[in-house]
Amino acid sequence: MTGSRVVALALIGLAMWGLKRHYSTAEVEDLRWILWPTGRLVAVATGSPFEFERGAGFLSRQHLFLIEKSCAGVNFMIAALGMTGVALARAGGRGASLVGRSVALSYVAAVLVNVLRIVLAIWLASANVGSGWWTAARIHRLEGIVVYFGGLLVLDLVARRLARVARPRPSGAAS
């Protein structure tokens, strides 16, 4: 493993740690960098506005749904950042481009996967699918696990494909 790859992976590890620390102490206002695009995209997908409420998050009065701090998807982004960094590094990525691509991919994936999870959660809440042991809270938990884990599986495939495309071909190879 080259030095620049080790440094890049260390920087990614540091970014994961920093994100976790930031998330643990952040107020909802500090998380606008991820909540704002999420709220905008959920609003577009559901056709109802989400307004920012200080100290609470993005609220849809129509759906009575609040995108709060715990809905921000930061934990998903941390997992995605580590997984993407390792996948790209194993495929030959290194240096600043490895760090930059990992951060960009994990951020975009976190927003998109979280939008899908929230849109599904709104739909499930309005469909009243819970009954018996399967309470609304358990269905919400199950939906979150399926969407987040599914998102990681898809992201892993995308990262590996991107790494294959970006990998330099050996000189003299037929194009």
Add this chain to the structure above:
Amino acid sequence: MKASIARAFRGAAAPLLCYYAIAVGVPLANGAAARNAPFLEHVCFVLLVPPFLIAVTRLRFSAKAGPR
């Protein structure tokens, strides 16, 4: 069939490990997750649902592809 499912688990090892680490490992490590019933239920969901998804997805793809 067993080999096919084992291959699916190997392919999904990185997402599975990352998900377990962030959803179970980190809360356990920082002590935020007291060993109470809701957290234990959360852990059960997190540990069981992803392997179930991998196995079901693999079986569906195997069934679609048919015998080789």
